[in-house]
Amino acid sequence: MILSLGLFSQGPVTVQAAGPLRPVVAAVHVHSTWSSGDLTLDELIARARALGVEAIFLTENHLQRFEYGLPPLRNVLRYRVEYPSLLSRGPEPFLEAVRAANARQQEVLLIPGTEVIPHYYWTGDLWSGTLTMVNAQKNILAFGLYRPEDYREIPAIGNPGAAHWSLESLWLLWPAVLAVPGVWLLRLRRRRPVRLQHFQLTVERRYTGYGILCLGLGVVLLANNFPFRRPPVSPYDPNAGLRPHQAVIDFIAARGGLSAWSLPEARDHQVVTVAGRRATIQTEPYPSDLLATDRFTAFGGVYEDTTTFTEPGQGWDRLLADYLDGRRAAPAWAIGEAAYHREGQAGKRFGDVQTVLLVDRKDPAALLQALRTGRLYAVQRAPEVGLILDQFQVLLPQRPPAEAGDRLALRVGDRPEVRAVVRSTDGRRVGIQVRLVRAGAVVQTQRGDTPVSLSWTEAPLPADTRVFYRLEVHGPAGQQILSNPIFVQTAREEAR
Incomplete structure (x- = not known):
């Protein structure tokens, strides 16, 4: 048999020994x-x-x-x-x-x-x-x-810095062409003779009102289309x-x-x-x-x-x-x-x-x-006291411990151990419930007064196993801790 060690999307991953974390x-x-x-x-x-x-x-x-x-x-x-x-x-x-x-x-x-x-x-x-x-x-x-x-x-709604020029900008500029008929109408003069009994008059007709209307419409439409750049998204697009x-x-x-x-x-x-x-x-x-x-x-x-x-x-x-x-x-x-x-x-x-x-x-x-x-966890505390996650690790003999956010590569048959320790901020005893979640299912629940320690060991892991562990802690007055996951995957067995 050949063991394939391609783990996760990032390729082979192992946990490296790191300096002390605070x-x-x-x-x-x-x-x-x-x-x-x-x-x-x-x-x-x-x-x-x-x-x-x-x-x-x-x-x-x-x-x-x-x-x-x-x-x-x-x-x-x-x-x-x-x-x-x-x-x-x-x-x-x-x-x-x-x-x-x-x-x-x-x-x-x-x-x-x-x-x-x-x-x-x-x-x-x-x-x-x-x-x-x-x-x-x-x-x-x-x-x-x-x-x-x-x-x-940032391409957020209403941000002019995220708007950009495009072919649509030409369409938004089209009202400018109304200046052409507007000016033409302002300059247009039409004369026609009117013959009276003893003399003849020339009547001149102007189109000033139509020209002003045309120019005004162009100005209003240009103002509506300003700044002529395509925004990232419209507030009228559901x-x-x-x-x-x-x-x-x-x-x-x-x-x-x-x-x-x-x-x-x-x-x-x-x-x-x-x-x-x-x-x-x-x-x-x-x-x-x-x-x-x-x-x-x-x-x-x-x-x-x-x-x-x-x-x-x-x-x-x-x-x-x-x-x-x-x-x-x-x-x-x-x-x-x-x-x-x-x-x-x-x-x-x-x-x-x-x-x-x-x-x-x-x-x-x-x-x-x-x-x-x-590499973090989330906490909701009470004003007088809070909870601290002193330890949350996945352990194997002769391997550095894996912390939250780590991706741990294991061999087929390995039995990782999950350990956690929760205490209160001032040392007082606080009644809490600790739940260990494995790949979406609760595999261990522990209740007690702080400090509370939890230890859970996996059965031998078969090939191509992908799981994660995370921790939930609940206490009085809405206190809680939510850890981030530790990922584990075993190698994939392939026929020679």
Whole structure:
């Protein structure tokens, strides 16, 4: 027999011995006064320092501009609302402010990022009160973009920097030709003689009114078509589907950044009145969209709302299985998503939802690499106490331990052991439940007071086995830990 060691889509993978890893507690998805937050960067740093948070992944609003226009002149007869954002204030001063804050201190590192609205669209009718703006909260988070042009060119709805010239631009410029008949009509004179009893008159007819009308129509149509470039997507296109979202994900990846689906099971429903007319703002939960898109880095797996996508056997496990089977280009890591704007908003407190990154050094590059490779876990804690995942590893004799995000190549017949240790932040005893999930199924459940240790050993693995292990921990008052997976695959046996 010959053993084939082609593992995963990346080729042969083994776990290399690494230096000691230390946990860095981070708040991910945080807004400051640079967009919709109430705290300045320095105030966020001070609050994080007081709570033991060592990194803040900022997600300032990319573009907060919403508009609705009446057909057929949607760009002329329109109502627009705009809120502070990176594009309205300029990404250059934001990036400089982040750089300066990191230069002043190193206790709390700031990672620049943005929250992008790839697409929203309108349904219904303004006059009947059924007008609805759909998917304005189906957003993508971007991290690790350090150049102003990376923000200016994100192909998001309403972003003029993402519009481009095309053959369609010629069509949008066509009203300019109305200047020709307009000027001709202004200059046109038609004379005809009128014979009276004793003399003859010449009557001159001018077409000034028609010329002005023609020129005016051209000006209005040009104003409606300005800036004559094709936008990435239209707010009046209900059939765009997930194309705009995948385009944003791919753009961020091409620029070297990391992307994350934001709050996939949160629901947004508001009714507003504009100029005496009723309009609805609505975003339904969209966990299935994570299965229909690819190449994003992460998603909000733990946040202060009901979630089902990460339940054993549900969407996340199907996504990970598709990755193992080669049907997806990349896995997706679960992060703790704070979605923090201000203290007390929707009952939120800074630091209650955390992402703990495992790094060999504390700097922005290492934090981003930990997020890129899945070496992290998500936490929701209570104000007085939290939970810590001291250990989550897959072990084999005489092999370096595999950590979250690792891909472990095994031989046929190997019996990997999974070990985990959970304790409380202050050493007190907290009653918890720990579940080990293997390829979407719970294979071990352990209940007890912290510290809790779990150990589980596989049966001998047959050839061409592809599995993953991940951990769920639940405690009182909504406390939880969600680990990221460790992937395992055995060699494939082929006939000689």
